[in-house]
Amino acid sequence: MTTKQTITPFQVELTAPDISAYRASNVGIDYVTRYDSGKPGPHVIVQALTHGNELSGAITLDYLFNQNFQPTCGVVSFIFANVAAYQMWDPANPDGNRYVEEDFNRVWSDEVLKGPRDSVELRRARELVAYIDTADYLLDLHSMSAPSAPLMVCGVRPKGGQKSINLSAKIGLPEWLMVDTGHANGLRMIERGAFGDPNKHNTAILLEAGQHWEKACEQIARETTLQFLKVTGVATAEWGDSRCSLPALEQKVVQVTEGYAAKSLDFQWLDIYNGLEVIEKAGTALAEDAGHTLRSPYDNAVLIMPTRSQRFTVGSTMVRFGRVESIA
Incomplete structure (x- = not known):
């Protein structure tokens, strides 16, 4: 006879990095750092902490800062997004700081951003949106509540989904690529504006690197980001590959x-x-x-x-x- 299962907590194997040193910005927006190579090329954004309890993205950006990353062409920006939620992190209550007032990844339609509603997350999104809209390529780093295999969220077909699949196939990680129907309760960042237009080159992908706090999640997030920087042309293959050990995988697409x-x-x-x-x-x-x-x-x-x-x-x-x- 089938019995009901209770939700069990997961062990926190990751350590949340201190990101306070990254608050100072060279673009006038807290926790946004821009590296300009001085050479022609795309604007590439890597964003962490869309959700405050998803540590692997923050660890990845901290790693890149400590590696003294510099783009070989174009511009690269690193963004810590919902810092207010991250500052509430408590390893004894790791589910308690996904957001402060509402999900930061459901507020990205112009209707909401320009509307009368207010929240901690909306104020931060309004600070970032014009800058986000300048990206040619965006990688949004996330993780999951259950210990699932990693997957790349590629948005919605026929909108931005196919170009996101094509970019993910070049990266070669992770094994699973997902296209879906979006969320009824709000627009995600990877779907807004040019990202969701199949006739524009601008492309956004969202990595779900594994269970939020498992050790393996950290490596998936880091190496996927390194490969992303390589395939978008802002880092050399030698620089990226020398820091990676995960093999490229035969990828599958699952249509929600x-x-x-x-x-x-x-x-x-x-x-x-x-x-x-x-x-x-x-x-x-x-x-x-x-x-x-x-x-x-x-x-x-x-x-x-x-x-x-x-x-x-x-x-x-x-x-x-x-x-x-x-x-x-």
Whole structure:
């Protein structure tokens, strides 16, 4: 007989770096650092801390600062995004500082940014948006609540999804590339403006490097970023490859077809799902939610980023379902 599983906390294996030295900015926006090579080339942005408890991105940028990175052409910018949330980090409560007032990665439509709403996250997004919009290439560094294999979020087809897949294929990491339907509760940064326009070259990708606080997450974030800097042309192959040991992988694309949002705070999984499991049979019971049974919608459904965090609300996306398809 299937029994309900409680959400269990994960061990924090990473140490949050002190980023206070990076507050001083050469563009007039706190925690934004711009490196200009003085030579023609793209503007490439690497952003960390879209969510305050996702440490691997901050560790990656701290690493690049300590490596004294300098672009060989174009411009590279490093951004620590939701610093207010990061400053609330407590390893004894690692789920407690994803954001301060609202999800920083759901506020990126012009309608919201130019609207009357106010929050800590919106004020920070309004500081950054004009600068973000100058990027030719953007890598947004994230991690996940469950110990899933890493994946690259490539946005929405036919909008920016295919050009993001093409960029990810050049990087060669991670194995799984995801295109989806976006989020009903707000626009992500990788979808805004030119990033979401298939007729513009501007391309954004979002790395989910693994479970938030596992040690392996740190290496995935670092090496994917190094390969990103290489393939966008702002770092030499010699510089990037000499700092990497992970092999390029045969990549798979999974197309999200639908998601499931919590109907209540009583949502409970019926088994332990970490993500990218393939559920062979349609109709397989997966979770209970206030009298409703969540079932797999079709044969060979891929579970994408099932929420294992205790911090969710009614309407939070608990899982997405997808189908594997070709990379082209």
